[in-house]
Amino acid sequence: MSTATSARPQVRTGLSAARRAQNMMMGGLILLATLLVVAPLILIFVYLIREGIDAVNLDFFTKIPAPEGETGGGLLNAILGSLYMLAMSSVFGVLVGIAGGIFLAEYPRHPLMPSIRLVSDVLAGIPAIVMGLVAYGLIVLNFGFSGFAGAVALGFLMIPIVVRTTEEVLKLVPQAVREAGLSLGLPQWLVTLRIVLPAAAGGIITGVMLALARVAGEAAPLLFTAFGNPNVNLDPSKPMSALPLEIYRGATSAYDENQRMAKAGALLLIVLIFVTSLLARRFSRKV
């Protein structure tokens, strides 16, 4: 290395002391900024592990919550409820979202395109609690609190996220690939479904996982839709629990035991989101 550079003019030695000091200062500032970005995540993680790890045991995953003020119990109702509602909401949110993304990316000349884009953008800006109100008005007022109503609210939240990522990923597929398909005399819908969509599949899966991770932590839209349930319930027409709901209930409780359970729930939620994001990155790298 040094023999290779010694033959060349030594550019770096000309750096003045002032330049070097400035360089170091800027480097330090950037390092500080990076730490500030990472710090909240680390603080949350450390705090939750310290406060909640004691409650994470076999009971935590296999038992329902103990009555107020008593020790023991777990969050089985919330874990199953969250998984159940996320699965239900993605059936709806993912299908509608991908369809919307395909429409925006593949039919730019369609007269309805601008309105669909506007609707999707507005939908993305609607607060989660308002989405809960919509599901409340549509379903709860007619059929009562239910896991289904919660899943609908979460599904609405997923739609704009999935629409956006699907559109972006589809636009990354080269136009020449579409033209090649069309020049074989294939109709556009076949080109989209069988050639363009498979080429973008990795990115779309990433988008879906990020959307799942995003709505998995929502409590607000579930408060007056899924409502919560102290028992394990897998009937979508009945109230259902979810991790964010148990966290909310536990954290606002007067009892230490419930508070610890809430922190353990939060820890589980963050780990789940972390794992989902990691998986999403794996898929996106394959594209």
Add this chain to the structure above:
Amino acid sequence: MNPLLQAKDVNIFYGDKQAVQNVDLDVHTGTVNALIGPSGCGKTTFLRAINRMHDLTPGARVTGQILLDGEDIYAPGVDPVAMRRRVGMVFQKPNPFPTMSVFDNVVAGLKLAGMRNRDQLMAVAERSLRGAALWEEVKERLNTPATGLSGGQQQRLCIARALAVDPEILLMDEPTSALDPSSTAKIEELMTELKKVTTIIIVTHNMHQAARVSDTTSFFLVGDLVEHGPTDRLFQSPRDERTEAYVTGRFG
């Protein structure tokens, strides 16, 4: 003999900007026809009008008539999908379908349109790959991803893919501009074989390539078809002084 393809007073616009003006051109069955001219002269724009690729471009508009076997492909009621089956296309950069194997790429036009018979598909794949002079190189790896082939092989794969649907006309948009000289030579060799089964219209910015492979040549300049004629005649005794300036290398 009636021409296979006839362009009559073709004008092409992008929004308000006119890219091609009043082009009249006849193309006969079993010939190789080169479209030459400097960058931005409208040759690719004209080529893409022949299989209605401009349908996809917002703001693009084609007027005049392009007759395929006497029928105007822009007439109302013409299904562009059915029409494109008769007019295949090979693009500037090799563009195999990224998620498909070599085999699936070749037969994509038939398989996705509903042909399921494996033996039949295999026969088409072999015929098309032989037609594109690629069979010997890929027959052992038909089920490997198409993106694993070299650039030159990928381009011949794209030619095979276009041949598989048995088009009457094959449009080639600078098909060798992204390839190295030996791959280019292979594809040029191939063209003289291909014109036995189809009719070729090739856009090229390489005049030597036009001179080597084509029967007729059309010279475009800022959207006008300046001169059209047998390739030998056009290169040896051009009638228009702009053609002469271009083919002798004075500009472009």
